Amino acid sequence: xxxxxxxxxxxxxxxxxxxxxxxxxxxxxxxxxxxxxxxxxxxxxxxxxxxxxxxxxxxxxxxxxxxxxxxxxxxxxxxxxxxxxxxxxxxxxxxxxxxxxxxxxxxxxxxxxxxxxxxxxxxxxxxxxxxxxxxxxxxxxxxxxx
Amino acid sequence: xxxxxxxxxxxxxxxxxxxxxxxxxxxxxxxxxxxxxxxxxxxxxxxxxxxxxxxxxxxxxxxxxxxxxxxxxxxxxxxxxxxxxxxxxxxxxxxxxxxxxxxxxxxxxxxxxxxxxxxxxxxxxxxxxxxxxxxxx
Numbered sequence: 216x217x218x219x220x221x222x223x224x225x226x227x228x229x230x231x232x233x234x235x236x237x238x239x240x241x242x243x244x245x246x247x248x249x250x251x252x253x254x255x256x257x258x259x260x261x262x263x264x265x266x267x268x269x270x271x272x273x274x275x276x277x278x279x280x281x282x283x284x285x286x287x288x289x290x291x292x293x294x295x296x297x298x299x300x301x302x303x304x305x306x307x308x309x310x311x312x313x314x315x316x317x318x319x320x321x322x323x324x325x326x327x328x329x330x331x332x333x334x335x336x337x338x339x340x341x342x343x344x345x346x347x348x349x350x351x352x353x354x355x356x357x358x359x360x361x
Numbered sequence: 362x363x364x365x366x367x368x369x370x371x372x373x374x375x376x377x378x379x380x381x382x383x384x385x386x387x388x389x390x391x392x393x394x395x396x397x398x399x400x401x402x403x404x405x406x407x408x409x410x411x412x413x414x415x416x417x418x419x420x421x422x423x424x425x426x427x428x429x430x431x432x433x434x435x436x437x438x439x440x441x442x443x444x445x446x447x448x449x450x451x452x453x454x455x456x457x458x459x460x461x462x463x464x465x466x467x468x469x470x471x472x473x474x475x476x477x478x479x480x481x482x483x484x485x486x487x488x489x490x491x492x493x494x495x496x497x498x
Binding site for chain 1: 464469470478486489
C-alpha cells in the first residue's frame with residue numbers, strides 16, 4: 216500500500232478534466248465544500264471543468280431561481296451534445312444494459328468524459344455513473360462524490 | 362461525349378484537427394497504465410497537453426470565426442510559428458486565448474465561492490484524492 220503524505224494546502228488535481236452531472240452542478244451551486252475543493256483544484260492547474268449542455272436543461276427552470284446555478288454555468292465550459300457524443304452515450308447505455316431518460320443523461324455525462332480522454336465526474340449519485348464508466352476500460356473515469 | 366462536370370469527384374471533406382476521433386487514440390488508448398508515480402503523471406500530461414484542449418474544443422463543434430488584425434510581439438509570433446507551424450498559427454493563438462478565457466472565468470467563480478464560504482479544508486481535498494486513487498492502491 217502506498218503511504219501518502221497528508222495534504223496541508225490545495226493540491227493540483229490528478230484528473231485531466233472534471234465533468235459535472237446534475238448532482239455535481241447542484242453541489243457547486245450550493246457551495247458544497249467538496250465541490251468547491253474540486254473546482255479550486257481544477258482552477259489551480261488550468262484543468263477544464265466541463266458541463267454537458269443537457270445538464271442545464273435538467274437543472275434549470277429558466278426562472279430567477281436559477282441564479283446560483285447560472286453563476287456556475289458561467290464559470291465552466293459548456294459542452295454541446297453533438298452527434299458523436301449522442302452515439303457514444305447510446306453505446307455506453309447499451310453496454311451497461313440501461314434504459315430510460317435518467318440513464319440517458321448519465322450516459323451523456325460519461326460519454327463526454329470518454330470522448331475528452333477520461334477524467335473525474337463530480338456526482339451525488341455515483342452508482343449509475345460508475346456502471347457506465349466501467350464500460351470504458353481503456354480510460355480512467357472515476358466518480359467524485361458530493 | 363461525357364460531360365466533364367459529371368466525372369468530377371466530390372470534394373473530400375477537409376481534415377478538421379478539432380475532431381475528437383483524430384486525436385483521441387494517440388493519447389488515450391496508448392497511454393501507459395502505470396508509471397513511476399502512477400496515474401498522476403499520466404493524466405497530468407493529458408491535462409496540460411494542447412491535444413487534450415483540442416479534444417474539448419472538438420466536442421464543442423466548429424465555432425464561427427472572425428478575422429481580426431492584432432499587433433503582437435515579433436518574438437512571440439516567431440515562437441508560436443516554430444512550435445505550431447505557419448499554417449496553424451491562428452488555431453494555436455485561438456486555443457491559447459480560449460484557455461486563458463476559460464481559466465479566468467473559473468478563477469472568478471472559485472474566488473466568488475471562496476469569498477462566501479472560505480477555502481476548502483485539507484480534509485475535503487484529501488477526500489477527493491482518496492476517491493480518485495481508490496482503486497490504485
